[in-house]
Amino acid sequence: MLFHFALIVGISAQQTFWIVAQGYTSLPHSIDPFSRKAADALTIALGQDLGLSNPARQSLTAYLHSAGIEGGYGFFAPNIPSSYKLVFELHYPDGHVEYDLPHVSGTATGLRLVSLLDRIGRTQYEPLREVMLKMLAYSAWQEHAGAATVRAVFGYVDVPSLSELKEGKKESYNFLYAYDFTFPSSSNAPPR
Amino acid sequence: MRLRQRIIDFLFAPEPDAWLTLLRLGLGLQIIFYALSFRHDWNIVFAAEGSPFVSRDLTEAIGKIDNPLGPQIGWFIVLGSHLGLSEQMTLSILWLLLLGAGGALVLGFFCRTSAVIAWLVHLCAAQSGDFFAYGLDNLMTIGLFYLAIAPLPDRYALDAKLWRLKRIDPARLGFHRRVLQLHLCLIYFFSGLTKCLGAGWWNGASIWRALTRPPFDIIPIEVLASWKILFPVVGIAVCLFETAYPVFIWPRTTRLVWLAAILAMHMAIGLSMGLFLFASIMLVLNVAAFGPRSAMVARQHTPAEFGPTATAASLF
Numbered sequence: 001m002l003f004h005f006a007l008i009v010g011i012s013a014q015q016t017f018w019i020v021a022q023g024y025t026s027l028p029h030s031i032d033p034f035s036r037k038a039a040d041a042l043t044i045a046l047g048q049d050l051g052l053s054n055p056a057r058q059s060l061t062a063y064l065h066s067a068g069i070e071g072g073y074g075f076f077a078p079n080i081p082s083s084y085k086l087v088f089e090l091h092y093p094d095g096h097v098e099y100d101l102p103h104v105s106g107t108a109t110g111l112r113l114v115s116l117l118d119r120i121g122r123t124q125y126e127p128l129r130e131v132m133l134k135m136l137a138y139s140a141w142q143e144h145a146g147a148a149t150v151r152a153v154f155g156y157v158d159v160p161s162l163s164e165l166k167e168g169k170k171e172s173y174n175f176l177y178a179y180d181f182t183f184p185s186s187s188n189a190p191p192r
Numbered sequence: 193m194r195l196r197q198r199i200i201d202f203l204f205a206p207e208p209d210a211w212l213t214l215l216r217l218g219l220g221l222q223i224i225f226y227a228l229s230f231r232h233d234w235n236i237v238f239a240a241e242g243s244p245f246v247s248r249d250l251t252e253a254i255g256k257i258d259n260p261l262g263p264q265i266g267w268f269i270v271l272g273s274h275l276g277l278s279e280q281m282t283l284s285i286l287w288l289l290l291l292g293a294g295g296a297l298v299l300g301f302f303c304r305t306s307a308v309i310a311w312l313v314h315l316c317a318a319q320s321g322d323f324f325a326y327g328l329d330n331l332m333t334i335g336l337f338y339l340a341i342a343p344l345p346d347r348y349a350l351d352a353k354l355w356r357l358k359r360i361d362p363a364r365l366g367f368h369r370r371v372l373q374l375h376l377c378l379i380y381f382f383s384g385l386t387k388c389l390g391a392g393w394w395n396g397a398s399i400w401r402a403l404t405r406p407p408f409d410i411i412p413i414e415v416l417a418s419w420k421i422l423f424p425v426v427g428i429a430v431c432l433f434e435t436a437y438p439v440f441i442w443p444r445t446t447r448l449v450w451l452a453a454i455l456a457m458h459m460a461i462g463l464s465m466g467l468f469l470f471a472s473i474m475l476v477l478n479v480a481a482f483g484p485r486s487a488m489v490a491r492q493h494t495p496a497e498f499g500p501t502a503t504a505a506s507l508f
Binding site: 061074077104 | 229237246259315326378392404417467
């Protein structure tokens with residue numbers, strides 16, 4: 001039990017220190033280096049700096065995931081992030097363009113789509129981001145198989161603050177990335 | 193010695209099994225609603241190919257880098273293929289298994305097996321869908337993990353009526369509830385602390401952003417604008433209720449107020465942001481941990497009602 005709670009406290013504290021170290025909080029930036037050191041020390045204590053093939057790390061990680069304690073509890077903290085949005089531009093051989101959004105049939109699954117877009121937005125590794133967007137674009141292309149090219153335009157939604165709303169500012173869409181994908185119509189193989 | 197004894201008394205305070213009934217029933221219903229919310233998308237979301245999301249193969253391949261021992265839906269797909277089952281058939285069986293486990297938990301039928309199945313299938317779904325998982329999955333895993341290791345069945349379960357089972361040691365029941373209670377205290381403390389570190393929770397900006405951020409913007413922005421005076425108060429209240437949860441949830445005098453405030457907060461989140469499943473899992477965990485017949489009440493019962501508690505010390 002002590003071990004279990006040490007893990008919960010360790011991971012929660014590590015995440016909190018990491019948030020402070022990134023400068024996401026209203027705390028003075030002078031404490032950022034201390035927070036970074038504390039987060040690093042906890043990462044070592046939790047065995048997360050061991051090699052990925054280390055059996056101790058693998059066992060510990062499996063336990064953390066199985067008990068649901070692999071992440072911290074900073075939901076919507078310290079601040080609320082922006083929402084990401086993905087729009088598909090479907091370019092047809094005759095030159096006309098249609099627009100579509102990723103869609104799912106259930107509301108609950110729609111919340112998961114938001115999580116996926118958040119994940120894509122946070123992904124720093126560009127090839128992975130491209131593969132994820134390619135898979136989503138492929139799904140859109142399957143519903144518009146006549147399209148020659150699918151352009152996946154990824155951005156974030158800027159919601160006006162209260163004061164901006166008073167000044168008449170509306171919700172705006174800000175561009176981050178765009179990728180063009182071509183899927184040969186003879187191929188049924190999904191993108192990898 | 194006195195400190196050690198006090199810790200033992202705290203951890204193994206005898207409890208009746210009403211909290212476990214609430215946890216079993218609540219998580220059973222939660223699993224049913226979770227499975228039903230996925231009913232149209234389960235097979236396509238977890239398909240290796242043709243998923244409207246990111247393919248399961250990619251998610252599992254990336255998940256395996258960090259957690260190679262973690263269970264995944266792919267395990268069952270491979271098992272199913274050895275038995276001649278298609279991917280779609282195996283996925284359908286998994287979904288039915290999850291729904292069935294939820295129903296069995298509500299009835300209290302084969303409690304342990306049902307709890308383990310629900311935990312395992314949900315965990316596989318959370319791992320294989322890691323790219324689109326959110327806080328709900330974390331908290332459901334926590335609840336199902338504790339239920340799977342809890343001293344089941346409780347006296348209201350069908351199992352207890354059907355089979356002649358030995359009565360569960362109340363000290364064991366008390367210990368398992370303590371673990372859940374302490375975990376909830378840590379969840380709220382760290383959640384509240386990280387919110388306190390953001391300026392937006394003190395001036396109401398975070399409440400505004402949370403309620404206007406798509407797709408949680410179910411209340412019209414004009415209506416929200418008319419409530420602007422409330423946002424700083426609500427933001428500070430959220431910080432206070434969460435960070436001080438480990439302090440005020442234990443004393444008998446403040447427990448009911450704090451529990452009511454936290455439950456109201458989760459209901460408000462569920463209704464105003466459409467996060468119904470997230471709200472319901474938090475309600476279930478809170479009511480099971482600090483709801484009716486808490487340890488404070490249990491102490492008022494006679495020792496005879498609970499039986500011997502010698503195992504308490506031996507377990508420690």
